[in-house]
Amino acid sequence: MFSTVDAPSARFVRIYLLTDNGEIPVMLPEGLRRTGLAYRTFPVESDGHSLAHSIAEKSWVYVRMENAVEYYRQLRRSQQIGDASELDSESDSLQPDISQFDFKAFKFVRPVEHDEQLSEQDELVNFNSIRLELWKYQFDRAKQQLYASMHQTYVVDKTRMGGL
């Protein structure tokens, strides 16, 4: 009903992968958006727990960011297309414009897709458990503020989940 601030858009989830080195905040995986919206619309505990379980069941990897020119160069090498001299001359003309950019400095994580094949370069996130929090913000008109408070929290221990 069009009468209250307390709507699904004012409820949000915060999700953390808990590792030995600290917590990593992550976004709700694309495949769980629908479940997440249903949970935010009608937040019952069983749905929150099930959502947290689904997130913990997933494997997470660090996002690999690399220079597009470098990637292309490696791909051509690995597929051995063209002779060596051609590749070298082409490589020379493919100097990245922003070679100083340190892609490795950025650490993002993402869930591994259902049928995704990971390469050797992909680094899995070694997490022990996940924590899912449901937050809700309210509008304080007198103070002209939005303030958020946590309403539900679920911790799922990955090591205690079967089959993982």
Place this chain on the structure above:
Amino acid sequence: MNSTAPIHNSSISLLGGSTRFDLVISLTLLLLLLYPHRYWYVNIPLSVFAVAGFIFPVVRRSALLWFLVTIVIFIGTVINWYALDNHKYLLAYWCLAVACSLTVQNPQQVLAISARWLIFLVFALAVLQKIKVPHYLDSSFFYYELLFDSRFHGLAKYLAGMPEHMQTLNEAARRALINYDSLVTQVNLESTPRMSSVAAVITWWNLLIQVFIALAFIFNNDLLCRCRNVLLLIFLFTTYLFAPVVGFGWVLAIMGLAQVRNTQTRMMMCYLAAFLFLQVYRIPWGEILRWATV
């Protein structure tokens, strides 16, 4: 369908002599076609039913078609209950009412009764909800809407004097609060001195007109019968000017048209005008005004 009531003589020339019942169900088909569900398994069957109904009058007057339409909408509604706007539920009930009316001798009369009760329930429940929730009557809700709902940005700008950079700042504050990696638990918002008054006017206007509509549609005497259409039309012409949820407006306009007495031809024409004007309201007047004044 010989029992369907024809539109009063003065309107027949304008509407090509169609019966009101026919007009109502045709407009409902148009609504299904132009404002479909976003889900293909609802959208595609409804488009097929609507097109078939437009081409073949016998199909659009068949109870079977309307029961199928109802079933498809209900399936879409049940599966996606958490993501649908209120009026999609109302549309499902309305299509069920059309289907049921086609199983009786006098469909126009049955549809008129259904329309009247549905309109009453929509407004009565809306009023109850507004009274029940803690922050509606103190106008906090509309204050919040003026700050954040893009549909009200024109009102916030021209009536409350809120500049665009404030709207951008407030939205940025909200995003900072809800972002997945945020640790922030409160953000300050920007507003203008006139915002409170504008919010209070909208709040009470919205509540009072809905109370009056609910009252006018529950009692069935001559005076209220005349008032109810005027009230509903005022609601349609004013509310959707600022919040152009055309799907909802169209359902209400169609139901309004369905319950008008046969002698109230002017009201019928007003409902049809509302049906058309709701489209005109979608024109981005704010942007045009901005462009024209640059």
